[in-house]
Amino acid sequence: MKLILLGPPGAGKGTQAERLSLRLEIPAISTGNMLRRAVEENTPLGQQARQLMDRGELVPDGLIIDLVLERLAQPDCQKGYILDGVPRTGPQAALLEEKGVQIDAAVLLDVSDETVVERMSGRRVCSTCGASYHIAARPPKQEGLCDLCGGALIRRSDDAPETVRRRLDLYHRETEAVEAFYRQRGRLVSIGQGNSIEETERAILDRLNG
Numbered sequence: 287m288k289l290i291l292l293g294p295p296g297a298g299k300g301t302q303a304e305r306l307s308l309r310l311e312i313p314a315i316s317t318g319n320m321l322r323r324a325v326e327e328n329t330p331l332g333q334q335a336r337q338l339m340d341r342g343e344l345v346p347d348g349l350i351i352d353l354v355l356e357r358l359a360q361p362d363c364q365k366g367y368i369l370d371g372v373p374r375t376g377p378q379a380a381l382l383e384e385k386g387v388q389i390d391a392a393v394l395l396d397v398s399d400e401t402v403v404e405r406m407s408g409r410r411v412c413s414t415c416g417a418s419y420h421i422a423a424r425p426p427k428q429e430g431l432c433d434l435c436g437g438a439l440i441r442r443s444d445d446a447p448e449t450v451r452r453r454l455d456l457y458h459r460e461t462e463a464v465e466a467f468y469r470q471r472g473r474l475v476s477i478g479q480g481n482s483i484e485e486t487e488r489a490i491l492d493r494l495n496g
């Protein structure tokens with residue numbers, strides 16, 4: 287199974303990618319996580335990405351596609367994979383297709399801007415291992431601390447209200463073209479909003495199996 291998870295920032299792509307990865311036993315590949323790791327390790331890619339990410343802007347298409355193709359060449363991707371956060375522009379979708387990346391379904395988490403703002407304002411991430419929580423929908427067992435490693439929970443630097451608005455604008459400007467790309471190919475599966483994390487996972491699996 288080769289899947290793409292699409293949707294605005296904060297729609298729940300990372301949350302569902304993690305659950306589907308466990309359920310389907312295929313890796314979840316998040317360009318956001320790969321870039322955040324590169325920033326933390328201060329690699330040349332990280333140095334290029336840092337400011338763009340903090341401003342809520344996109345990293346250049348060529349860099350992203352090289353990063354993804356390198357990851358897809360790893361042996362654990364043979365059986366399938368879930369792409370989270372990529373492709374994010376029309377040119378990224380076209381480049382992946384040109385390079386022979388064929389997907390079974392592009393799952394769109396169709397969530398309103400209002401819900402996105404609510405979800406991102408409640409998101410907390412572990413400063414040590416990166417695990418993600420939500421103060422209401424997915425609270426940690428102990429307030430402020432990661433269930434997995436005990437690290438301190440913080441807000442992501444690009445979740446500041448001003449940056450969230452910029453990321454949403456960019457989504458409507460750039461990423462909606464990706465929906466059209468997969469709709470034209472009969473691969474788009476749209477999942478409506480308003481469901482809990484568990485209900486959303488069930489809806490995705492039902493649509494993929496149906």
Ligand code: AP5
Pocket residue numbers: 293294295296297298299300301302317318319321338339342343344345346347350370371372373374378405406408409410418419420421423424444453481482483484486
């Ligand atoms: P990235 O990390 O991909 O950010 P994003 O797409 O903006 O998505 P998010 O990670 O913010 O949200 P999500 O949809 O994964 O939601 P989550 O599951 O956390 O990218 C970051 C930056 O990197 C970009 O801005 C860009 O600069 C760069 N970048 C990355 N990929 C790129 C690319 N391809 N090209 C160019 N640049 C790129 O959920 C959000 C919150 O809601 C959580 O707290 C969660 O617990 C909660 N939640 C989830 N589902 C539900 C639910 N059903 N009900 C209630 N709460 C829920």
